[in-house]
Amino acid sequence: MLRLGVNIDHVATIRNARGTPWPDPLRAARIAEAAGADGITAHLREDRRHISDADIDALMANLTLPLNLEMAATAEMQAIALRHRPHAVCLVPEKREERTTEGGLDVAGNDNMLADFIAPLRDAGCRVSLFIGHEEEQIRAAARIGAAVVELHTGAYCDLDTEGRHADRDAELAALRDAAAIAHDLGLEVHAGHGLTFDTVGPVAAIPQLAELNIGHFLIAESVFTGLGEAIAQMRRCMDSART
Ligand SMILES: CC(=O)[C@@H](O)[C@H](O)COP(=O)(O)O
Numbered sequence: 001m002l003r004l005g006v007n008i009d010h011v012a013t014i015r016n017a018r019g020t021p022w023p024d025p026l027r028a029a030r031i032a033e034a035a036g037a038d039g040i041t042a043h044l045r046e047d048r049r050h051i052s053d054a055d056i057d058a059l060m061a062n063l064t065l066p067l068n069l070e071m072a073a074t075a076e077m078q079a080i081a082l083r084h085r086p087h088a089v090c091l092v093p094e095k096r097e098e099r100t101t102e103g104g105l106d107v108a109g110n111d112n113m114l115a116d117f118i119a120p121l122r123d124a125g126c127r128v129s130l131f132i133g134h135e136e137e138q139i140r141a142a143a144r145i146g147a148a149v150v151e152l153h154t155g156a157y158c159d160l161d162t163e164g165r166h167a168d169r170d171a172e173l174a175a176l177r178d179a180a181a182i183a184h185d186l187g188l189e190v191h192a193g194h195g196l197t198f199d200t201v202g203p204v205a206a207i208p209q210l211a212e213l214n215i216g217h218f219l220i221a222e223s224v225f226t227g228l229g230e231a232i233a234q235m236r237r238c239m240d241s242a243r244t
């Protein structure tokens, strides 16, 4: 079955807009669990623009679903992950000035550093995932350094759909399909995510090698209108119907 990881970062974005305690990301995580999420994803950015250290403390103390902690490959983040030992750690590239995660990690160009970085996380029992683009050299490098999982960045595919550039979108989707097959053949578990919506999730969910999708921003946006539980349930239905 294709798992759904619900990313709750942007519950924290709304909270932080006013500096209030609400909306509470932990409450969102509990609603997500009741609505059929298989895991919770939270990205502790270096600039703490949404999820905070206290959010990670609260999620680790109270969550019954597995937590996928997204973070940059820095010493500070490694220490936090080793203190908490979440189910999974997904390493993502981060730029302070970016609006959102723009691309994938350059695993091939930093393989020695990343191999050293992930070793203690693996030893601590975390499933290490690398957030990458669909380039074959990045997938092969991820397998070579001993990552358990790669998460393929679907942002470009989703942006091309929004822009109505359907031929380019379909080419991007084909590249994601090929990447999933290569990664799976190398023994990696394959995830995907970023920017997915009800309209774009189907063709991605249909990629047979995918084990998990991580979806956040659109679900939080949709929840303004329908409630978070219904938004998640609808996403689950979209994923399930793509698989049947
Ligand atoms: C790595 C990734 O795709 C998610 O973390 C997502 O980007 C949510 O965080 P931002 O919106 O802050 O990028």
Ligand SMILES: NCC(=O)COP(=O)(O)O
Pocket: 007, 041, 151, 192, 193, 194, 195, 196, 214, 215, 216, 217, 218
């Ligand atoms: N890794 C992708 C993720 O967690 C969710 O991304 P988005 O749906 O918030 O763009």
